Amino acid sequence: MAFKTVVVAGASRGIGLAVAEHCVEQCSRLLAVSRTPAPVGEWLQADLSDLAGVQTVAEAVGAEPLDALLYMGGTWEEHAFTREYRFEDCTDEDITRVIGVNLVAPIRLVQALLPALRKSDNPKVIFMGSLSGRDNFPGREVANSASKFGLRGVVHALRQELRPQRIGVTVINPGNVGTPEVLEDLANDALVGGEAIPLSDLLSVIDCVMSLSRATCIKEIDLPAMLGEGA
Helix, strand or coil, rough: EEEEEEEECCCCCCHEEEEEEHHHHHEEEEEEEECCCCCCEEECCCCCCCCHHHHHHHHCCCCCCCCEEEEEECCCCCCCCCCCCCCCCCHHHHHHHHHHHHHHHHHHHHHHHHHHHCCCCCCCEEEECCCEEEHCCCCCHHHHHHHHHHHHHHHHHHHHHHHHHHCEEEEEECCCCCCCHHHHHHCHHHHCCCCCHHHHHHHHHHHHHHHHHCCCCCCCEEEECCCCCCC
């Protein structure tokens, strides 16, 4: 696969960093968006929970075609996915931040980048969701679960809105993903959810979605670990 311009949001660490490192050799220009420095591609310092940050990305893309927007960023409440999590202890600031980053920001970013996506020969939008947004997952994290359920709604609505323009929109819903941070937490028994899927498997799924023609759209992909919980 070869792309001209790709935007990866949340590219400084975790899944976003892994995706940026994976994609950088496949495109002419990779814009790595994050609040803290991203070590790969062209780093754009932007807080996407703020409209100014979204505008920063839109201005950097400019009038050029955008082949893919990969929104890999995400956040969660304090003590999320641990035995210490308690909804009663979540602050209003915590709840507002999670909803803003996980749900409001991707909506704003897609809207701002639509003119550039329309210019691509085969535009793709991929959101990193979570099994927390599925009915059969016993997640306790209220704000995070709400944001991930909402992100699925965004994809279903954008599918209808953008299908005449043949812009593919997909959400991938994984369980624990084997980033170095997650593997360390699992080894220390500091994370619930059980076994993690290999990071390479997630990247293969993203490659598959990116390689599809404009004749095909995958709305959702659930990606639980074979021995993970709640799948």
